Amino acid sequence: MKLHHVPGARSCRVRWLLEELGIEYELDQKELRDGSLRSPEYLAKNPNGKVPTLEDDGVIFYESGAILQYLLERYGKGRLAPAIDSPSRPIFLQWFHWAEATLMPPMGVIMGNRFVLTEEDRSEAALSVARRQLANALRVLAGSVEGKAFLVDDELSAADIMVAYSLTLAKMVGELPEEPESLHHWLAGLAARPGYQTAFEGGFG
Numbered sequence: 001m002k003l004h005h006v007p008g009a010r011s012c013r014v015r016w017l018l019e020e021l022g023i024e025y026e027l028d029q030k031e032l033r034d035g036s037l038r039s040p041e042y043l044a045k046n047p048n049g050k051v052p053t054l055e056d057d058g059v060i061f062y063e064s065g066a067i068l069q070y071l072l073e074r075y076g077k078g079r080l081a082p083a084i085d086s087p088s089r090p091i092f093l094q095w096f097h098w099a100e101a102t103l104m105p106p107m108g109v110i111m112g113n114r115f116v117l118t119e120e121d122r123s124e125a126a127l128s129v130a131r132r133q134l135a136n137a138l139r140v141l142a143g144s145v146e147g148k149a150f151l152v153d154d155e156l157s158a159a160d161i162m163v164a165y166s167l168t169l170a171k172m173v174g175e176l177p178e179e180p181e182s183l184h185h186w187l188a189g190l191a192a193r194p195g196y197q198t199a200f201e202g203g204f205g
């Protein structure tokens with residue numbers, strides 16, 4: 001199995017899950033700005049020119065959430081996700097998808113307007129709307145992790161991995177406020193795990 005990865009990118013989610021499941025993998029570590037994500041060989045694997053991309057058993061595919069779901073279904077043996085018929089399953093799915101569908105869009109706008117877009121394409125108005133949306137999402141998350149170590153039941157699930165990646169990104173770029181405390185407490189518990197530490201090796205590249 002081969003994971004195409006950039007330090008600090010969403011491929012950290014995949015690496016973290018691989019570590020937690022104890023799956024052996026080869027890492028193809030790339031950099032955001034050296035053009036390697038735009039090479040014809042890489043674009044043949046992922047025409048979006050983004051990471052993560054996973055190669056396993058003759059199949060090549062992308063989208064961090066889809067990759068996590070595939071790994072759980074194929075290699076999870078029931079770990080890191082509530083059973084399909086568990087009442088916790090819908091809540092697990094809710095948070096799993098909330099990470100990319102609700103938390104990441106404002107982060108994308110913030111990252112774009114702070115680091116990626118050219119000066120003329122940047123917009124203070126867009127940045128301030130995205131920060132309001134982020135604050136709203138963080139308020140929702142904070143209420144759900146208050147006094148808890150994990151989002152679902154009392155154990156680590158792939159929903160924690162999906163969401164904690166996004167929160168780590170917000171923290172790394174100074175977009176995570178000091179309050180509410182519950183967010184920092186929840187993230188610190190997850191960040192103490194060896195799998196998290198391996199996944200985030202190299203910081204944000």
Ligand SMILES: N[C@@H](CCC(=O)N[C@@H](CS)C(=O)NCC(=O)O)C(=O)O
Binds near residue numbers: 008009050063
């Ligand atoms: N929804 C996709 C987003 C993938 C994505 O945007 N990856 C970023 C890094 S976090 C990337 O590779 N950006 C490189 C670029 O746009 O040049 C996923 O979850 O896999």
